[in-house]
Amino acid sequence: MRMRKKKNLVPRMERCSAVLITDPFAQRGQWRTLFQSGGELHVELGCGKGRFTAETAQQNPCISFVAIERVPDAMVMAMERVCAMELQNVRFISCDAAQLPDIFSPGEVDRIYINFCDPWPTKRHAKRRLTHYNFLKLYRQVLKPNGQVHLKTDNAPLFAFSLEEFPAAGFSLSEISHNLHENSPCGIMTDYEAKFYELGTPINRCVATMETWTDPDAVPAPAPQDSAAP
Numbered sequence: 001m002r003m004r005k006k007k008n009l010v011p012r013m014e015r016c017s018a019v020l021i022t023d024p025f026a027q028r029g030q031w032r033t034l035f036q037s038g039g040e041l042h043v044e045l046g047c048g049k050g051r052f053t054a055e056t057a058q059q060n061p062c063i064s065f066v067a068i069e070r071v072p073d074a075m076v077m078a079m080e081r082v083c084a085m086e087l088q089n090v091r092f093i094s095c096d097a098a099q100l101p102d103i104f105s106p107g108e109v110d111r112i113y114i115n116f117c118d119p120w121p122t123k124r125h126a127k128r129r130l131t132h133y134n135f136l137k138l139y140r141q142v143l144k145p146n147g148q149v150h151l152k153t154d155n156a157p158l159f160a161f162s163l164e165e166f167p168a169a170g171f172s173l174s175e176i177s178h179n180l181h182e183n184s185p186c187g188i189m190t191d192y193e194a195k196f197y198e199l200g201t202p203i204n205r206c207v208a209t210m211e212t213w214t215d216p217d218a219v220p221a222p223a224p225q226d227s228a229a230p
Helices: 009-015 051-059 072-084 097-103 123-128 133-142 156-168 191-199
Strands: 041-045 064-068 090-093 109-115 143-153 171-177 204-210
Touching: 009 072, 041 051, 051 064, 051 072, 051 090, 051 191, 072 090, 097 133, 133 143, 133 156, 143 156, 156 171, 156 204
Parallel strands: 041 064, 041 109, 064 090, 109 143
Antiparallel strands: 143 204, 171 204
8 A cells, every 4th residue: 555645744754853863874783872771672674654663662661673664654653653652762764674784783683573564476576575585584694593583464375485485594483373363462563453453354473583504505516526537
C-alpha cells in the first residue's frame, strides 16, 4: 500500500530531529554511545508507522533500538510516536538493508526484527526478499554470535521460503508459528498486524538464531594439481 504524502513533512521531521541520525555510517561501532540504556542493540528493518518500535522500546527501556525506514512519510509518524512517548532508547535512520555492514560493525547488533516486509512474490524478484540467502549473509556480518532474527509475516509463501533460507545461511529455527494469534493476541503488534488480526488473517512468526557456520562461497578452491610429467 502506498503511503499518502504527509503535509508539512519537513518541519515535522525537524521537530523530531533529536531521534533522527542523519549520518548513520559515522556511528559504525559506536551506536551504544548514543543511548543511556547501555544494553542490547536491536535493529528493526522497515519500522513503518512505529507502533511496534515504540511499544517494544517502552516495555524494554534497557534495550537500545535503531529503527530503519526508507519512506519519510511513514518514518515521520514513527518519530512523532516515539517523541510523544518521550522514549530515550530509540533512534531512526533511513538506509537500505544492504548497507547494514557499513552502518554496524561486526557483532554490534544483538537482534534484527523483520516485520511484514515486502514479499516480492515473483521468482525474478526473490533476491529482494529480506530473508533471501544473500541478505542473511549480510546480517551475519553485524550480528553477535547467537544473535537472532525475528520474522513476522502474513504471507505464507514468503514464510515457507524463509524457513528454507535461514538454515541454508547457518541459522537455527525456533518458535515457529503459522497462526501466532490463534488463541489470543500474542506480543506487540504492528499497525498492519492489528488490521490482519481483526480480519482473521493468520500471522506467521519464527526466530532464527545465528550459529557457527562456514560460508560455502568463501571456501577457497583446492589448488590445481601439477599434471606435468616427471
